[in-house]
Amino acid sequence: MTVSALTRPGERDRLVVKLSEIDWFFCLVLCLIAGAGALMLFSIAGSSWEPWAAKHLIRFGLCFALMVVLALVDLRVWFALAYPIYGLGLVLLVAVEAVGDVSMGAQRWLNLGFVRLQPSEIMKIGIVLALARFYHGLSGKNAHLSWWLLIPAILIAVPVALVMHQPDLGTAMLIALTGVAVVIMAGLSWRVILAGVVAAAMAIPPLVMFVLHDYQRKRVLTFLNPESDPSGSGYHILQSKIALGSGGLLGKGYGLGSQSQLNFLPEKQTDFIFATLAEEFGFVGCVTVLALYAAVIFMALRTSYVGHSHFGRLGAAGVTATFTLYVLINGAMVMGMAPVVGVPMPLLSYGGTVLLTVMIGFGLVQAVRVHRYSEVTSGKGALL
Template structure:
């Protein structure tokens, strides 16, 4: 398959480095630095146990991101279905032999690290859908038979992720897929039917799929004060910490809620709360501003691509990144139920960091090779 292209006909290494999005890399590094600083604070002024490991992970992932960015876009085009298949196999492996943690079976233990295949599957799904819709004609998009295969590409991993159980990631996969359908040119009636079917399925999901702890999360979201020392404890403490930070914050290493261990999961899901308590509304807006600039930068790259694959790939990965940010921030503010979604580049975690950086590498690759000629399906 690779033989169908002359991969040497693209830009030279010096041209690739010149076209590297260094501004985006600086923004990514700034956000990662904020994450390391927050983890240093979470460790009570110590690099161990979180900040030192996160620093090493970021350096490793930065190298991986640059390597991914330098690889020709035509290579990623050809590998898209194979990468999807590999991610799907890992999800099947998790179902039978995965590592169990916090009541869910989501990880593969490699000895030196644990990986969460569902995180990597988000990237693989975007790549597969971008390839499928590349070169699609308007008459193709009106045929139901043309739209069934990409729908199955979405539903297959969603089903496996729901078995883990991991409702939050399953929803993200659906939204990522819907975004690619929309940009790929799928008819509006399809989204109307999908939304109607999703709303109609809510009672069935509540009664037959959701576990008791998941139902409790929803009930706690609706009324966290009903059980402030039990199921509502996490979100109540998060709100207290956010409010106590005020405009300027309590100062670095001086967050009372986090350092007195009132704030749960301060190194992962609630890392933004820790940051906002110590740096206040000002620090929180600075972090959100940097994340917004990354989002805008990725959108600009998407619209610059001349081939459909790169445009869809960059757009889909941009949507995936923005979903992480929106869900995590909304969760810690009590705007949506608590789910296990980390804040990208900031929360402690190896797989989430690796997935985010590889995603950025693919986006930068789309920009570097935006003029490459790709086949039309």
């Protein structure tokens, strides 16, 4: 290809137009949250860029560039890849069962030599895309209440069962709740929703007692009474509550959090980084960061409403639901309002896999915005 072909005015103009359609204020808020995460990681490492802060910024920069590239991908491409991505996720989850790496008692990763891949993260995107494509070709009547509901139920249940077997309760919960959220937003009958809530509430006790692994059951029971084992299974929640309460209104000051600096707070760089934020910046710092999260959720939901295709609207809304669940579950976990299930605070916590998943999802959200006038057509059947 010649230089002139690469720089044709028409192509440059289209690229500039697409880039201008990206919600750059949305991108700025993402950068602010990731920047806050880097500041906290710098602090808890003893005012050092290593081992977490520098890598966090580099990973975010790469993932941000990927999000921008994905925002330029036409929705018809996302639509065509929906089922293949879901299928790839299932194949990799099965591969984990057969040849996955075992670490800390869990078999969740595939060692590809150059990288350790966690297929359950792929499924967080795959379940949104697959359900969005399925409902794109389904009538409103069938989405409301019909035997067609068996298909999304199977689409959700299979990966959830595989992830639960690894075992990974937090990720299985996220996949299940995200899938249910997409089904509800697609137009599920309120009678079915209420019946599902009642059934789920009734299923929780036997699930906890007979399905969960011993350590998972202990986490759930400890959440109800963490003081029963303060130096064991209740340690995480108690130390997190101490960090949250000691921060007060304005916090102890940057780099002065005793719980994190003296290593009383476990997983301070990942699952409990929000407790570190509360200790050093207090209630005001927590509210500020939560306001940034709320802004991201609001702008992403607003984007889901502007899409002309049902696939785009459900895809963007499903990604937003996943992100919202991350924030709600981690926040509840840190405050002792939910069991410790290993769900990080997105963009704030250290970790490349979750960051990559979140930014790919936001690439889809921005693609819906950039290509909001694109017509996504499907075949005659619901599964086409």
